[in-house]
Amino acid sequence: MTHASLDTEVREAGFGDYVELLKPRVMSLVVFTALAGLLVAPANLHPFEMLVAILCIAVGAGASGALNMWWDADIDVLMKRTRNRPIPAGRIEPGEALALGVALSGFAVVMLWLDTNLLAAGLLALTIFYYAVIYTIWLKRVTPQNIVIGGVAGSFPPMIGWAAATGTVSIESILMFAVIFMWTPAHFWALALFVKSDYGDAKVPMLTETHGRRSTRNHILAYAVLQVPVAVALGFTSIGGPLYMAVAVAVNLWFLAACIRVWRRDEAQAEADRYAAEKRAFVISLYYLFLHFSALIAERVLGIWGWGGWSGWGFGG
Amino acid sequence: MAIYVEHELHARRRSRNLGMLAVLLAFVAIVFGMTIVKLARTGDPSAFEGFDHDIRYGLAAEAERAAGEDTP
Incomplete structure (x- = not known):
């Protein structure tokens, strides 16, 4: 293998590229508000169950971020702020992002169900579906109210945290x-x-x-x-x-x-x-x-x- | 002279493999921890005896009672 042939393959992704697909900065808000929902609820989950619940909600948010990047790859390449994301930069194939998003969505929802209850898992699934399909695929490019519509997905985490602790809305x-x-x-x-x-x-x-x-x-x-x-x-x-x-x-x-x-x-x-x-x-x-x-x-x-x-x-x- | 070329590509593959290892270990730890927490909460071992392969004492007692009732 020559240096020239190696240089054509350096677009291969590192672990950090996959982490970047999950939009870790958005996760911080999700984790904080979901934790608040869990903590203020009038029920006491075991600390380990709380930890797993927060992790599942964060991973679910990350999965919807990966699905968002998969769908938006065509416009990300046109904008300066998003041009260096893993897909438009060529480090990750769109299909890989789709697979990662779907797999992590399933993982997060099932694990949250096992950890807490079906209502919390259902709300997490709804959030992922809403952000990936309703917002990203359907409405983001159609209406200037896209910020308002997308805001629904960001509003769910404390409700999921509350549901995880109490089993209710x-x-x-x-x-x-x-x-x-x-x-x-x-x-x-x-x-x-x-x-x-x-x-x-x-x-x-x-x-x-x-x-x-x-x-x-x-x-x-x-x-x-x-x-x-x-x-x-x-x-x-x-x-x-x-x-x-x-x-x-x-x-x-x-x-x-x-x-x-x-x-x-x-x-x-x-x-x-x-x-x-x-x-x-x-x-x-x-x-x-x-x-x-x-x-x-x-x-x-x-x-x-x-x-x-x-x-x-x-x-x- | 060692025949060894360390390319950036190798470093990326290593980071991906180590990252995957960490994720899988974390998953094992989560499932194990959840199992311990959920089982410890029951307090009463008979509450989850149906999930293992040991003798089910609750069912054994029921069977003994049923056998006693059948005896003339």
């Missing part, structure tokens, strides 16, 4: 779902305002390009307003309490103020300070989700000493 898990769902559009559209994307080259209809930046700013404010009652309502359920409510009110006001500032500006003002307000709204949106779910976990921890929830402070029940 309840108002608490529905509201945790709703908090992430309402948060997603403002978060991504704030990012879309200050990142020069080339979605247009790939013919993916992003709101900033189909309806313009003014309309995107309006949408950001609308979702920032609509998510306030959802986040506050969660505070009145069995997993909320004074601490969560204080955090929710403060963080929602903080984020709302940032979004109002984004809404009041036009492009000339934004370009003058290099999108400082848009970047600030995006950063606050990162804190938004982290602080809400951290506060829920804190309520649960305080409950160990009888200080959790409203009853721990002498309110009601």
Whole structure:
């Protein structure tokens, strides 16, 4: 074998390329919110069962990421941000990504069923199907509301965590779902305002390009307003309490103020300070989700000493 | 002189093989751990006696009772 022939084969994938197919950065949000759903649920799984449940949810999310990369390989090659992904870069064959995605999906769902219950496994299967088929294959390239639609898949993890622990879907898990769902559009559209994307080259209809930046700013404010009652309502359920409510009110006001500032500006003002307000709204949106779910976990921890929830402070029940 | 060429391709294959080994070992550990956790929770060995090949004491007791009832 000559050096020349070796050089034609260096496109062979390493282990890291397969890991990259699973979108590990997206997994961190999935793991955190699913863990919150598991921890705040009024049931105690064995720590090992919790660990396996989180692993299954993370692997399920990764599998849907691999399926997403398999389907989107044709547009990934057109965009700078995604051009170096394993498939467009030629390190992994599309068929391999499809096989990995399907295999890991089956593995994650069956293992979660064995580890916890059928409802949690079913919700995980639904999430993977939704992200891979409904969002990626069907709607992503059809409607500028793709961010809103895709957000559904990202909202499931705490509901799956809750179902894994309790075997049920309840108002608490529905509201945790709703908090992430309402948060997603403002978060991504704030990012879309200050990142020069080339979605247009790939013919993916992003709101900033189909309806313009003014309309995107309006949408950001609308979702920032609509998510306030959802986040506050969660505070009145069995997993909320004074601490969560204080955090929710403060963080929602903080984020709302940032979004109002984004809404009041036009492009000339934004370009003058290099999108400082848009970047600030995006950063606050990162804190938004982290602080809400951290506060829920804190309520649960305080409950160990009888200080959790409203009853721990002498309110009601 | 050793006849040995280390190409980047070999390093990638090694990383893939070691990664696969780690994944398979982790899978074995998960299945083993889940088995221990689930069985330990039952507390009562007779609760899972139907899943092994030992004598099923519950069924044996039932059989003895049935045999006693048949005896005139």
